Amino acid sequence: MAKVLVIGGGGREHAICYKFNQSPLVDKVFVAPGNPGMSDVATLVNISGNDFDKLIKFAKKEKIDLTFVGPEIPLCLGIVDKFEKEGLRVFGPSEKAARLEGSKVFSKMMMEKYNIPTAKHKSFDNYEDALLYLDKQKAPIVIKADGLAAGKGVIIANTLEEAKKSLMMIMVENQFENAGNKVVIEEFLEGEEFSLLAFVNHDLVIPMQLAQDHKRAYDNDEGFNTGGMGAYTPMSHISDEILNETMEKIMKPMANAMIEEGCPFVGILYGGCMLTENGVKTIEFNVRFGDPETEVILPALENDLYQVIIDVLDKKEVSLKWSDKSYCGVVLASNGYPNLYQKGYEIEGLENVQTLVFHMGTAIKNNKLVTSGGRVLFVVGVGDDLKQAQENAYKEIPKIKCDNLFYRKDIGNKGL
Structure with missing residues (x-):
């Protein structure tokens, strides 16, 4: 019987613990730091998700068989490299591979280099240059802070005036601190958004069922962008043909691109996509389970999550089974x-x-x-x-x- 350590403390991690707890192969689920709502499915461990030394010490002491990292911050800080160096089994991308989410500029460079469809864009590390470029664009337009900003670093500006204010806020007033040292300015895409998450190990890419997140704070997609205000799955109005196009043009090419770049991806690869009149385009990549998509996707998954992850780590083909609900x-x-x-x-x-x-x-x-x-x-x-x-x-x-x-x-x- 296995012992599992989940790192993180939000709704996503609650859903991950809930799923691991259902596994007949798992004897004990620990979560660090967790939250009180999870205590029925996991044992809470009072260690921050960013305190790698204490987490490693705990994993060794408790003889943890698998560590699953929920949030992006520890992944981008290199938790997987540290755990692997200590001989501990962990599921998630290396620090280098986590740049796909940790840097919007790196992510866009990868999409451009490997011809992965995305919005027209330009990256800047200088406010004046970005402002000059903005002057020549049309609204609506999208401004993205380069680094991690808890899902709030993407601003859809409906006027150029609003875009300039956002640029000032990010690059001059440092609203997102160092995350805003660079920005990506990109065209506004219209269409239907969807999230395609996959279990990945190098060139093994196993897609999950599609889900749709709702980013804006208020009804009718009004208000600020948030980390996500709700989700549903499956998306029965998006065809298998579209799913296959997304796999062949976006997900598999990115997995292969990461191998080419010498930082192969292991973990959950999240493609934030949009179905436009010109086909499927990539909005963003994340390097972990989406929050809140996880909270609907994992209850719908009928497989044993522990078994799936062990098989993916062992590079075995996995057939995912989904509820008909x-x-x-x-x-x-x-x-x-x-x-x-x-x-x-x-x-x-x-x-x-x-x-x-x-x-x-x-x-x-x-x-x-x-x-x-x-x-x-x-x-x-x-x-x-x-x-x-x-x-x-x-x-x-x-x-x-x-x-x-x-x-x-x-x-x-x-x-x-």
Whole structure:
């Protein structure tokens, strides 16, 4: 029987622990640092996900068989290299391979070099040059901070005035600190967004079922970009033909490109894609499970997650099996998110909810469950079709009592 260590503390990691906990091959699931909502599926370990030395010491002491890294920050800081150097089995990309997410400039360079379809773009490390370039463009236009910004470093500007303000905010006012030292300015693509995640080991690329995230804070895709306000799977209106095109033009070419560049990819490769009138284009690559897509994809996966990962690490072909149900999940976020918000509001009523709930940002304070993040809870509805899954999610949400939460009322509408 195996022992698994999951690194991270949000809704994505709760879903990963939930899935590992179902495995007959897994004896014990640890999560560092985790959050209180996960205690029914994992043992919480009070170590930060960025404290590599303590995590390695813990993994050795507990004789951990597999470490699974959830968030992008430890991956981009090289946690996998450190674990492997100590002879520990870990699933995730090396520091060099994690640049696909850690640097938008590197990611775009790779897409350009290997002819992977994406938006027209230009990268800048100088504010004045970027401003001159912007003057010659048309709105809407997209400005992306080069580094990690918790899903908030992408700004879709509807006017050039707005684009210039965003550029000033990123490059001069340093809103995202060093993440904004460079920017990518790219054309605004129109079409339907979807997320294709895959288990990858070098040239072995095993796609998961498609999911759709909802990035904007408010209904009808209004408000700021967030880390994601809800997701659903499957996307029955995107054909197998489109899925195959995405695999052949985007996912497999990038896996092969990483081998060519001497930094082969191992882990979860996430293709954020858009179906445009000119075919499928890449919006971005991430190097880990998407959050919140994971919270609907993993409940839909019928395979044993531990077995899948061990097989992928051993470079064995894996056939993924999916539930015939639909899954629709809604984020409950702190008022003010993705900008300033307050924490510490009591959450009640979870014991009355008759469906899956993953904890994204909760804590225990004075023996009470309280909010402790921008995104707080994720409620998943399951149904025979998307409409029923959506209804089952939304009918449970009012049972959760908290004075400081909001949520979108239209998650899943695009798939209906």
